Amino acid sequence: MTAFALPALRRVSLAVLTATTLATASPALWAQSAPPAPTARAEVAKPLQLAQDLLKGGKALEALAELRAAERVGSLNDYERYLIARTRAVAAVKANEMPVALAAMDEALASALMPPADRPFLRETQARVQLQLRQYGPAAATLRRYAQEGGQDAAVLALLPQALYLSGEPAAAAKELLPMLQADEAAGRKPSETSLRLLVSASAKAGDEAGLFAALECQAGHYPQPEVWAQLLSRVSSRPGFSDSLMLDLLRLKQATGALREEAEYLEWAVLAMEGGLYTEALQALEAGTQAGRLGSGPNAAEHQKLRDRASKAAAKEKTQMAGDRAAAQAAKDGQALTLVGTAMVTAGNPADAAKALADGLARGGVKKPEEARLHLAWAWVKAGQAQEAHKALEGITGSGGSAELARLWKTWLRATAVK
Incomplete structure (x- = not known):
């Protein structure tokens, strides 16, 4: 049985997605969705705005420096900490400082000031960063939270069985993946070959012979390569x-x-x-x-x-x-x-x-x-x-x-x- 290998994650698309997810990270815009009080003090808002301007100019490292300056003001209120964390998440991703980005995302997501509608988008970015860093177990947990918090993008949900498989939980991966493939077939959609190969490999690693046979039969039906049929019929x-x-x-x-x-x-x-x-x-x-x-x-x-x-x-x-x-x-x-x-x-x-x-x-x-x-x-x-x-x-x-x-x-x- 050939081991399953995931396609490489695309770093550029991740950075673009993160920037889009965290959107225009300006205090003025966030103030519209945040409670009227507390507000960001002027001495904190100034370096925050400078950080945002630097991000627009592609200067992520300089933006991170301005955010540290904002922190040095001291005695930050909840809203100021939230603004800094959310801006830092964008800047750190752009600077390819992923551990810093993850810490900032955790802080932003822990804040009660995070709008509920924004949570799935940030969870998606967090999961993609974790997968890029090969933190497969944490990525699986993040993707479960993505679904719990209202995330519905099928491409993002499909990352969960991949994360589970790579974290050493093949049975859980197959359990998550099977209903996705069944939904595709019920809707008249052809399941992706990558998903079917993942189901085959997960079933094999989990020692689920019945599940493996069913997965191979499904794969042979949609992608009838001789080598797939050979694997299937060798078990009959x-x-x-x-x-x-x-x-x-x-x-x-x-x-x-x-x-x-x-x-x-x-x-x-x-x-x-x-x-x-x-x-x-x-x-x-x-x-x-x-x-x-x-x-x-x-x-x-x-x-x-x-x-x-x-x-x-x-x-x-x-x-x-x-x-x-x-x-x-x-x-x-x-x-x-x-x-x-x-x-x-x-x-x-x-x-x-x-x-x-x-x-x-x-x-x-x-x-x-x-x-x-x-x-x-x-x-x-x-x-x-x-x-x-x-x-x-x-x-x-x-x-x-x-x-x-x-x-x-x-x-x-x-x-x-x-x-x-």
Whole structure:
């Protein structure tokens, strides 16, 4: 599992945001939103105004010096301390003195003179500074306060699971992130890839296997890269109740999604197909493994070739017998033989004809494993390039043992590839 990494925070945007958040930090403007009394004395207001003018001229360090001069007046009242703290927060951010900025923000936020409407904006800036300083635990606490104090900006709220993850609380990060992603999907919005990767990594670090599977499935549905599907499908066979009889169906899904990775997977695909009498499919599995550079070379190359020779000879015989097998199955009383022949026809014949044979067999009844046959019908339509028909075939699969889960995953892939 690849570790999740956050994008770098943008220092310039942080400074601009802070300046905007703390706005025009003039005593005159603040006096409009502050109580009538107390007021700032002239000897304090003068260096405060000078600090504000210096900030406008881009002289943040000089502004900080003027604020220290204002403090030296002494016997400051609550309003004067509030004005100095709020101006210092702006100046310190502009001067890139972040610890000073955080201390000033804490002081301003602790003041009863802070207008309630301003609190979320200052909390946002405080959280961004904390994240920049890698103070992830404090940043998470600040972001919770942001939400409690009325902050509603989705981009800011999305920082909370990131802060929790980076502070070593992956379970809490996943808990915060999941409803955000669900809200996106409910509103018809595509969740960001960064958020989905974070959910995957948080679930993995928290040891939440069910949550990890769901997160990977969501990621594969929106961003169907082969490596994501490989991570997802590698977990299917170990899911509770998964039947070994569906391993070949799982490998077919892996092949369709580009998730086959290892020599062992191509060999298993070929061997299972041969055990099921599907020799042309076995030969195609071996050819695919060779093209992918996983078979035909290395210490096992001779064994690969032996298996390929055996599959090639049997596949040739399978194709010559296909018409007779189809006729015999067509004459049978139930649909079992038709579903078996139809499955073989997917690779040894025409996939669209195979789909028709499978559908006919299912309609006749008497099929021993109807849910698996429906998976084969959907696979046939996929091979025939008929995604809509494949989706229809998958809709009726509700069985246990993993067939319903494979059907859901096939539908996820079909939807994802339809909108690529």
